[in-house]
Amino acid sequence: MYETKYHRASTVSDAATMLKNADDGKLLSGGQTLIPTMKQRLAAPSDLIDLCHIGEIAGIVKQTDGSIRIGAATCHADVAGNADVKAALPGLADLAGTIGDPHVRHMGTIGGSIANNDPAADYPAALLALGATIETNKREFSAQDFFTGMFETALDEDEIVTGVVFPTASNTAYAKFPNPASRYAMAGVFVARTSAGARVAVTGAGQNGVFRMPDMEKALDGNWSADAVAGIAPSADNMLSDLHGTSAYRANLVTVMAKRAVAASS
């Protein structure tokens, strides 16, 4: 790791100032991707601004309209174990409980995960399927607008995610096929019945990051069953291909995981 300066922010505006004052600063929100990358000398930020100790962006609140707001600095283990999340969006709690290993789940945060938008990260599938709203220190985004490509988001350089609001939904479930080595998603499918209809979002498989499966959504609107999606697969042309899975294999996994998610949804 190259030398870097660590700063612990106590408020969001404090963090924004620190970032502005740094030569080449990076926001740190759990560091489960950034720190290993720095250890491999593949990233060399001059300053790290730690968001994890900002009280105002941590914690989970069930709001009066039934939606759930998760502060950006909330770790995965807290989401997985939260009673309100488990009751309202069990698929989201399950998803959080399958991220990495216990160490990762106690360090990694929802804000850090979505701001990084790793194409194999789990959260983007939930946000996209559930039509979540991403709140920052400047504005709000819909999930659809937020994730713009592999490791790319609509965030400005100096913008800080403060929270994610998940509207109510039913029949939420997440099925993930993990990469045998890294245990990141090779295909992770989140399904939900939302006020806007059935939603299916896929992470880990696509060349451009998280994506929706409109054909599956249509089929599920008419018939919420595993059989409804059994014959539907994304085009292999748009799938990732690597040592662990060809694009054809990933396309197959999307169908299989979608079936399993629907079957598990309740």
Place this chain on the structure above:
Amino acid sequence: MTAEGIGARVLRKEDKRFITGNGRYTDDVTMQRMGYAAFVRSTHAHARIKSINTDDAMKMPGVDAVLNGHQLVADGIGNIICGWMIHSKDGSPMNMGAYRALESETVRYVGQAIAVVVADTQQQARDAAEAVVVDYEDLPAVIDSLDALKEGAPQLHPEAAGNLIYDWELGEEAQTDEAFANAAHITRMDIDNNRLIPNPMEPRAALAHFDPSEEHYTLYTTSQNPHVARLVLSAFYNVASENKLRVIAPDVGGGFGSKIFIYPEEIACLWATKRVGRPVKWTSDRTEAFLTDAHGRDHHSIAELALDENNKITGFRVKTVANLGAYMSLFSSSVPTYLYATLLSGQYNIPNIYANVKAVYTNTTPVDAYRGAGRPEATYVVERMMETAAKEIGMPPAEFRRINFIREFPHQTPVIMAYDAGDYEASLNAAMKVIDYDGFAQRRTHSEAAGKLRGIGISCYIEACGIAPSQAVGSLGAGVGLWESAEVRVNAVGTIEVLTGSHSHGQGHETTFAQLVSDRLGLPTDSISIVHGDTDKVQMGMGTYGSRSGAVGMSAIAKALDKVEAKAKKIAAHLMEASEGDIEIGNGELKVTGTDRKLTFTEVALAAYTAHNLPEGMEPGLKEGAFYDPTNFTFPAGCYICEVEVDPDTGVVSIEDFVAADDFGTIINPMIVEGQVHGGLVQGIGQAMLENARYDEDGQLLTASYMDYTMPRAGDVPSFTLETTVTECPGNPLGMKGCGEAGAIGSPPAVINAVTDALGIRDMNMPASPNRVWQLIQDNGLKQAAE
């Protein structure tokens, strides 16, 4: 048996310090004024070095020196050797390319060391190493061994035309060909053995110190054989003479073979410490471990098995191409030859065997011994062939093996080995019973009802361990003898230190070796300490690999104990005025048989050291040493059966049951042996299902981290059921055969035989990854069949 003697499940004495974080590893050792080394490594698989510019690096903070291969050669540091001479079938010696600890002309694999930086901190050293500018002229690279043999392939070394290191053979070719000409059935298969990366928990490390006033060097290093390291470093690399070099291998966190060899980094640290005038430490990071620890396996084979009309095997013909990487590592030449082809008879009576092995240079990390070393490759070929041949002739695989088992001992195979003892049917029967082989058909039906494919696979392995009789290996080209030494030092108060040339890096020697002494003398293991891993303490030793520490190392201790007991009996007889022949030892006492006269072991030890009343002419003291040279290899053998279920939707293979029935001869500590078997099985299952070292066509290692190299996790393996059957090894005083490698040797074919059985196919390569299995299901139209 005493409470802590042979056969007792004594808890490991060493675990207290390991599990409380108090182990002392090389990286834990610090010295005053210590500097840190970082290596400049090749980023190219094959390139000519046009220039190495160290100007910027030298100006960086804390940097003491940036040293390169020109200086190394100028200082007379010798090229890296290969310790086993193999001759090609035409009688010519192997073609070995020059291998320098720091390369300054042509690099031949990604990660090869080019220069070393010494700085005040590790961080500074790494920063400076990054600032060294190497100007490369790219050369075409070749990665696969079959490609390397092709006409027009990139050439690695001028010494090895066509990249061929040797073209070696074993067995009678003409006779074997005749068996095939007369065969009633021939089974032929292309069989690959995938390349593996060892991944011991502790990465390699070295700390070198030079004392100018004494002209003396000390090297702390992660070695499985510190005495061999000292011998090679002094005799071949000219770093220092043996009496001026102390090598210490303190606690070592796993080796699996990869820490047998003397690597460039140890040599460079020793050389650099004198040049910079301060102790120099290097600790590998995990990426360096992936790139530079010697890899394992990597064979392509074509195997043919000839059967007569009674389904008896009449001939076995194997042609193998072994990838040795870019350079010949210390014992690399022996692995695909004498550690491989000599085991091609398996557990079977095969009258004619012929093996031809071509060893090949490629632009990849050097390949050398890795847990099992040659024997897993042999077992995989033999047991894949046995399973396939059985299916081709329509005979149950167990039955086919049964009718071909060797049943009389000793048995001379056509490939050098003389098996001394075994009962192969006993282990086959034990494994089949435990796994309820007869109930498999019903279990398969249940799986099919759930849309799953189920398969069962057998592997009957044999290995040659207890490495090795010195004269025999010498006649085959080994540069060293493979005996072991021990010294039993009884202190004046009757406590004991055992000095051994074996090295423990996870095996539990501090416990098992003490158990042997406890068994013999009846003393508690607490009063017995095992000393190892330091050339200043232990006079000489050959180290730990090849499942040899029990069969060879403990036999040396047993021999030394014989001498200690003999002298103790003489002293006791003298003191108790009895006949020496009437003295018996046990329970910490020396007794006169049939009387109540006795002395404690402590009293006899004290008498030996006070020397007030010793037999006429006897020297004081009670300390004896012994060298033990085995008369033969030992032959652990057994039967592993694996049962799998395959999810046709995803290609995921889950191991539903795995039974291992092993014959290790005498077992000192069943708990430790079970641990060894568990670890070996996980490594073998890792090879069969998960692990695979992959390069891209330019020679970049694609699996250079745990993000892509799939190490087995606890959840990937089932709970194992272990059985043991026992035929004692007649070749050593304790009847031991060795257990360290069996699991890794026997398990891969059991897994693949089970997976191919589930899929109803004949051929597949390791690892049985989900994608590969799913693709096989698609290619063979199996999914519909399952549904």
